[in-house]
Amino acid sequence: MPTSVRRFVAGAAGLSAVALLAGCAKNAPQDTWQPKGPNAQKIDDLQKPVFAIAGIVGLIVFAAVAYAVFRFKDRGQPIPEQTHGKPVLEIGMTILPALLLAGIGVFTFRTIFDLAKTDDTEMVINVTGQQWWWEYDYPVQTDYGITNPIITSGQLVIPTGTKVLLRETSRDVIHSYWIPALNGKRDAVPGRVHYLRLEADKPGIYAGQCTEFCGLSHAVMRMEAVALDKADFAAWVKGQLELADSPAEGTLAKEGESVFLNQCVRCHQVNGLKKADGSPAIAAPEENVWSGAAPNLTHLMTRNTFAGASWDLLTKECRKDVWEAPGGEFGKKYLAGVTEECLNQTDLRRWLRNAPAMKPMYADPTKLGPTDGKYRGMPNLGLSEDDIDKLVAYLATLK
Amino acid sequence: MAIIEQPAPVGAPALPAAPTPTRTYGALRRPVATTGWKSWVFTVDHKKLGIMYGVVAMFFFIVGGIEALLIRLQLAAPNGKVLSADVYNQMFTMHATTMVFLFVMPMAAAFANYFIPLQIGARDVAFPRINAFGFWTLVGGGIIVNLSWFLGGAADGGWFMYAPNSGPVFSPSHGVDFWALGLQITGIASLTGAINLIVTVLNMRAPGMSLMKMPVFTWLQLVVQFLLLFAIPVITVALFLLSFQRNFGATFFDVSAGADPLLWQHLFWIFGHPEVYVLILPSFGIISEVLPVFSKKPLFGYPFVVFSGAAIGFVGWGVWAHHMFASGLGPVSVAVFSIATMAIAIPTGVKIVNWTMTLWGGKLRFTAAMHFAVGLIVLFTIGGLSGVTHSVAPSDTQQTDTYYIVAHFHYVLFGGAIFGLFAGFYYWWPKMFGKQLNERLGKANFWFMVIGMNLTFGPMHMIGLQGQPRRMYVWTEARAGEGFFNIAFWNMVASIGAFILAFGVLLFLINVFKTTRSKEVAPLDPWDARTLEWMTTSPPKEHNFDAIPTVHHLDEFFHRKYEQDPNTHEMKQVATAEDILREQEANADKHIHMPSPSYWPIVLAGGLPVIALGIIYSIPVAIVGAAIVVLALFGWSLEPSTAPDSDFDPPASGDGTKELAPLG
Amino acid sequence: MTTTTEAHADHAEHQDHAEHGMSIRGYVTIALILAALTALEVSTYFVDFGPFFMPVLLILMCVKFFIVVSYFMHLKFDNKLFSFMFYTGLFLAIGVYAAFLATFKFFTA
């Protein structure tokens, strides 16, 4: 059997080598070995040598075991001497790894403190996790043209080459914010504010996912970071600061607006939306949703995903067009938002028809005892197909 | 309440003056059945309890394994439809809980119970009734944890049950209540077991067996028991806080009251990290017995293995926050814990070196047990090295909560802990049952498990490094990437691997079944073993050894069989196991009196699940449970320390006198 | 720790329960000391000790703790193995929970 043991050892070594090569994958959008910004780069610079060292140590162990297994199998040799060990060897084999690890430790130490710096921040964004989506809140920063707070969800938009500091917290349970291409993850813990540095070198969309188990729909709590060059970012800010216009009288969208006022505005804010009597419509999600918030929909059609970045607002082709746009064109394509022909009506309608069927949420009105009757997520509103048509038409105007 | 085994009454005559059969203690009489179900249910014999631990653990292995297979079915393809989100979340929570608390820990306890007394030349453990109590408590806890499946859904917060997601608002079913109270109960089993085994090892060694002549398995189990002794109370606190919040309205994890969710994380991991060494060290101990036997060499660097084991146990207390590198501890804490975690690779590395050097220059026989032992060295090293990559905190922020972590801990747990346990099955089966497991099937078992395990957990390295988070009931093709390393393909591979793995486990069960049916009796010393447990019959007699051996060497048994020729320096066999056993039987101790069975351990243990159910559903029920516990405690402390002589069959030795074995 | 049974055979003869205790008088004296220390502790509630308040209380607490452990619980006279068992737990608890509190900035904030 020793030959087979040997084969197994070799196989295991091979497998681990394969594991080490995992970083070479193509287009896995959350690949941790393809940094796209200085923070992730720092991590990468640290971990590559560590993986190499681990691999080499592993290979040495496998080689030694394989050799021993082959060389010393019982071929009728006499019973070996009953030696109890060689202290010199033992001590040597204790000191050697210790030195190796001490070396790794020094670099680890440096990187930890580098990545914890906050004094070089150029821009601040508040990030709030909740079941099961992310809200971004850009505080007023006139340097970037942010003259009023901007509130959006799902897609984080940042300028390239800018040291952004996320201030994370949560409204319910612990979530974790993670855009692998830009930095490691940091938990968003209710009652605490944690900081995470982000900086993107180039324009593009960088995928991420909530990585702290946060209940039912943890698996579909995704997010994306969109990096735009500085000019495009300014344009984006300008767009976000605008109020929503009421659709023209007599259009389907106008009818959608009144459905929205009836059904949706108790949770969703649309900045600039006015009630029939002309007074501003203010959402009151805290009365309906346990975490106390629902996505602000004012500029829904400027993001190209919805519901925790888990479904596309763009059709497949359109999305591909944006994601794979070359660096120079990406900004423009993204800023174009979701046009009429690119709107992924299927999923949006499905959402409006019965959101909890698409994304598991605590929305059964009979089971809301523990949350004082408040939903965790968006309930099924029992809309008619007619209403849905109208709503889609209305939502499509929210650019 | 401390439960104290009572030795014989003060001043009572050693030989109760020929008690008549009519003299009874009523309910306080001790049971004496030596056959039938009563001989198992009321037993205090460490070997019977060891076997029962093993059976229960194996049952839960299959339960946990089926849960794992359902997980893999769901994840085989994108947008899996096998399980709903809710059920999936329960599934991985219970899979982990079952595997960790109801399989690996009890299985390690099975080996500890069965073999520690034999390895140190004792007739039983220090507190036999507490031993029985521990076993039944474990059963009760296991039942409570799993009962939730049938009573409105199991716990769904992940095995580390982070608050506030495990709180009453976010996990409204009773699942977490069952989980917390069930684990509280199994914790009692572990704690009492730890005290019992530590006292046993310290106090009940055969004459001449100094601590540095103790077999390594016993040593590492001793370290494990100390880890349990000090780690269990920490999880006890955490579980109490959680239960009090869920059941009595306390505010410990209620953020709106100002609570800090990191409190739970710290308490859980202060327990949790020592716990992972609780899971691995018994297996390290097992292969430290197996490798020397099949290499025909003593363990290389015995004192180093022992001290590094103790070092792991000690350093293991200072690294818990490596599970929290992304939790927002602040750079100073992260740096400290990161460096401390790296340090733990050093004593572990010592062990790998020693095992390899044990093989070196040996005369290796590749039995099934040896296959698993060598497999452990390789697979554990893979898992250990990925552990070192986690310990580099900045890298870990890319890895934590991805499948790369899942890969790490399955390599150390499956490739480490479980391979060690399987090595133990094949190595010690003849000792426990007098029959040898089929070696050919055993090797097939090994190969299916190795291949299956690498196919299942190997790809998880890549899946994880490419960013698939763990605990996702579905994954999406949109983020799976393309090319050879695409996540979709490797998820499928992992799922197929899981079934190959399951087939491997199935082969083991078949092997057990076949062996049980076969009539073939194992030789007395099938492996040419080295330690005391092989110096008695297989299976051992109730009193283990006819004569307690006096120990002169590490590997005493081997040195009784072999001597070195002073001229040629060759090892020569001078005696066989049969000779040694015959000699022992000839010099048998005449007056051996084993502790009597008892009704009270199972009654006492039975009260605990009742309390748990009461806390969940209705306080009066809990009071009934508490009453059972109190009554059982009185019964326990008032029952006589042995059954009256007349209740026994005449002793086999034919010598009518009996001596109270100095056992509780 | 590595003593064997043989080594204990004679040792066993001497060790009797009554021996490793103290006299009744001794116990009462200890109790009086403890009472005095407690009185001192409580006095901090009525008298202002200024900046020494915390350290004084903590020192008194430790002194009382170890007096009870050493004399009433006999650890001072008993086999060292008992001390090992207890102090391992005690110091492990102190170390672990001090680190735990430190991560909550308990000592710095």
Place this chain on the structure above:
Amino acid sequence: MADTAVHHAEHGHHTSTGLSNNKLGMWLFLGSECLLFGGLISTYMIYRGRVGEGPRPGNVFDIPFTSVSSFVLLMSSLTMVLAVAAAQKRDDRGTTLWLTVTGLLGATFVGGQMYEFTAMYNEGLGYTTSLFGSAFYTLTGFHGVHVTVGIIMLFSLVAIIKRSNVPGDKAEVVELVGLYWHFVDIVWIIIFTLVYLIPA
């Protein structure tokens, strides 16, 4: 032969270390309890200032009262040690007397704690009022339960000794209960200082 075996069992000297199994077990248990109370105390330390709308520690503690009951518990350690001394002299009367006194002192302490809890409750500190409340009652409650268990053991022991029915070495059993009792006392020494005397 048989005689010596029993004799050994009685004094617990048949063991490898020459120490009694029971006593070793008890010390291990107490070592383990250090981590239990350590956890509860640490939790209290983190949460003692988090009072929400409820009362602060300084508002509800009645230091003079608690000082007296702490003193009572402390003195019960003296009576306990006297009981052990009596038991070692095989003085059953002395043993039962001191055990009873110890139990009564313990009961006084628990009674005081119940009074204290009621008073605090009336001042607005319920179990669910605030983190301070939850942590405080959990910590002191755990201690109180330990004392109560100790009291039950003491009185059971008295009853059993009265019927001269103690299986095993009487002095050792008394000593073991004593160890437990002193431990509960030293835990209170810590709680009294950290929780009561050093305000949040």
